[in-house]
Amino acid sequence: MKKLPKRILFVSSESRPFASTGGLADVAEALPNELNQMGVKIDRIMPLYRKVHEGQKRGGYELQRSTHTLQIPMGSETIQTEIYFTELHGTLTYFVNCEEFFDRTELYALPNREYSDNFNRFLFFQKAVVALIDALGQPYEVLHLNDWQTGMIPLLLEKGIYGTGRGGHEKTLYTIHNLAYQGLYPATNLYKTNLPGNFISQYPDLEYYGQLNLMKAGIAGATRVNTVSPTYAEEIRTEKFGCGLEGVLSNLAHPVIGIVNGVDTKAWNPETDPALPANYRLKSLSGKERCKQALVEEAGLTYKKETPLFVMISRLVDQKGITVIGQAMEQLMGLPLQFILLGSGQEIYHKWIQDWNQRWPEKFKGILGYDSELSHRMEAGADFFFMPSEFEPCGLNQLYSLRYGTIPVVNPTGGLKDTVTDVRQNPAHGTGLLMNSYTPEALLNCIQEGISLFHHKQQFRQVRQRGMAQDVTWTRTAQEYLDLYRDLI
Ligand code: ADP
Ligand code: GLC
Numbered sequence: 001m002k003k004l005p006k007r008i009l010f011v012s013s014e015s016r017p018f019a020s021t022g023g024l025a026d027v028a029e030a031l032p033n034e035l036n037q038m039g040v041k042i043d044r045i046m047p048l049y050r051k052v053h054e055g056q057k058r059g060g061y062e063l064q065r066s067t068h069t070l071q072i073p074m075g076s077e078t079i080q081t082e083i084y085f086t087e088l089h090g091t092l093t094y095f096v097n098c099e100e101f102f103d104r105t106e107l108y109a110l111p112n113r114e115y116s117d118n119f120n121r122f123l124f125f126q127k128a129v130v131a132l133i134d135a136l137g138q139p140y141e142v143l144h145l146n147d148w149q150t151g152m153i154p155l156l157l158e159k160g161i162y163g164t165g166r167g168g169h170e171k172t173l174y175t176i177h178n179l180a181y182q183g184l185y186p187a188t189n190l191y192k193t194n195l196p197g198n199f200i201s202q203y204p205d206l207e208y209y210g211q212l213n214l215m216k217a218g219i220a221g222a223t224r225v226n227t228v229s230p231t232y233a234e235e236i237r238t239e240k241f242g243c244g245l246e247g248v249l250s251n252l253a254h255p256v257i258g259i260v261n262g263v264d265t266k267a268w269n270p271e272t273d274p275a276l277p278a279n280y281r282l283k284s285l286s287g288k289e290r291c292k293q294a295l296v297e298e299a300g301l302t303y304k305k306e307t308p309l310f311v312m313i314s315r316l317v318d319q320k321g322i323t324v325i326g327q328a329m330e331q332l333m334g335l336p337l338q339f340i341l342l343g344s345g346q347e348i349y350h351k352w353i354q355d356w357n358q359r360w361p362e363k364f365k366g367i368l369g370y371d372s373e374l375s376h377r378m379e380a381g382a383d384f385f386f387m388p389s390e391f392e393p394c395g396l397n398q399l400y401s402l403r404y405g406t407i408p409v410v411n412p413t414g415g416l417k418d419t420v421t422d423v424r425q426n427p428a429h430g431t432g433l434l435m436n437s438y439t440p441e442a443l444l445n446c447i448q449e450g451i452s453l454f455h456h457k458q459q460f461r462q463v464r465q466r467g468m469a470q471d472v473t474w475t476r477t478a479q480e481y482l483d484l485y486r487d488l489i
Contacts, residue, residue: 002486005141008042011129013149017059019051021107022315023396024177030264034478036090047102047125048084048095061086070131073162075192081128096128112347119185122149127161142485145174148183151218163194171488174222178393179236179243183214219248223488225256228394229415233258241391260418261394262474263403270404275376282468295381299340299365308337308454311382313375313397316345321388326352328440333360341366379404384450388443392416402467408432409446423463431467
């Protein structure tokens with residue numbers, strides 16, 4: 001039997017309940033908690049954003065200041081950081097403090113404008129991670145890195161934060177959650193890394209057509225690389241989905257493997273969810289109808305039991321297929337259904353949604369913003385959930401939908417393909433509706449099919465219950481990560 005690593009550090013730019021913009025935060029919360037419960041010793045580290053301070057009461061945690069104050073070189077400058085920590089649900093989390101970089105309204109961007117110093121912010125974070133490991137005096141055997149904000153860590157482990165050499169004895173697992181965000185910056189920033197030499201060409205792992213690419217550095221530098229579904233693991237080796245890194249991804253010594261994310265069943269359980277007006281379970285769905293009525297009324301629409309309710313909760317970015325919804329909207333609104341959407345992101349989509357609110361006030365309600373509790377009420381109250389993503393590394397909302405008896409309508413790409421089975425192609429095992437192409441026609445076709453299914457009550461209930469019975473828990477996922485950690489050492 002392979003040995004278990006003694007200590008693991010999970011490095012992420014966000015984690016619930018502290019600060020979150022998307023699915024990475026759900027994973028960063030659930031996976032370490034699950035592993036600690038399984039007896040693996042895994043700590044977590046992330047930046048100390050303003051939101052982490054603000055969330056203390058609501059999140060049920062209290063920040064404590066550690067004795068570690070670290071000096072982090074950024075080129076010729078030195079910036080000081082204090083390390084805070086808290087222990088929640090069995091996991092110790094460290095926070096890297098730096099008011100200049102992290103005491104801001106948002107994590108990465110204001111609407112339509114990325115913070116211009118994100119390279120500095122996350123280089124600083126990664127250096128602080130390495131500096132803290134050294135200061136703790138108790139080594140970590142494995143570092144689990146996530147997305148571009150942690151991609152330089154393999155290089156920093158080897159060269160050290162002053163570039164004078166460190167050894168890099170830790171093993172690293174680099175998980176790609178979304179290849180579309182790569183952390184691409186001008187090579188003129190190289191001096192801030194303190195790496196020896198002035199030329200980006202000396203660092204082929206980091207170099208991408210003359211620029212710094214932190215995603216590439218993570219992929220090329222880590223001991224092993226994985227992503228969040230088997231289908232996405234294959235897709236990213238192609239030109240269509242590889243975002244320019246398909247070559248690097250195809251030539252790794254160990255092929256990228258895909259591990260589907262799980263659902264945190266403590267947070268997402270319709271039987272106990274405190275955010276819901278009524279709880280329900282697989283064998284007794286009556287509470288779900290009460291959730292639907294409450295949600296429709298909360299949205300200011302008129303509740304009609306016989307009208308199917310479609311919802312969508314999403315970052316409003318191109319990836320998520322809002323354009324396909326936009327192209328289908330006129331016809332969609334002609335169908336006997338209601339549609340509630342919650343999201344925030346690109347300004348253009350905010351405008352679309354404001355426009356739809358005015359045009360179809362009886363059938364559509366778009367809510368702009370980020371609201372976790374409302375997202376629970378929507379998963380519970382809906383009959384169908386839209387996820388027509390152009391690409392989707394894993395996707396979590398379709399998993400929450402399955403668990404809440406809400407039928408996902410998805411474009412079968414990445415994790416959506418791996419987790420939802422089409423009712424039409426597989427009537428005995430179907431759990432959702434799959435678009436046969438990334439087009440408004442295919443979406444409308446699924447919606448019509450959904451409406452018809454909604455009125456065949458027995459079949460509709462069976463599909464819902466099948467989804468609710470699907471095993472989407474973290475136990476299986478955590479076990480797969482554990483096997484990977486074992487392989488690493
Ligand atoms: P991604 O990480 O690409 O945004 P996922 O489906 O993996 O997509 O995860 C999205 C997560 O973020 C889910 O937990 C979802 O409920 C949440 N989320 C996204 N937008 C909002 C919003 N506007 N309000 C509340 N939760 C949201
Ligand atoms: C990314 C992906 C999403 C995935 C999440 C967590 O944000 O876009 O598909 O579920 O990471 O892995």
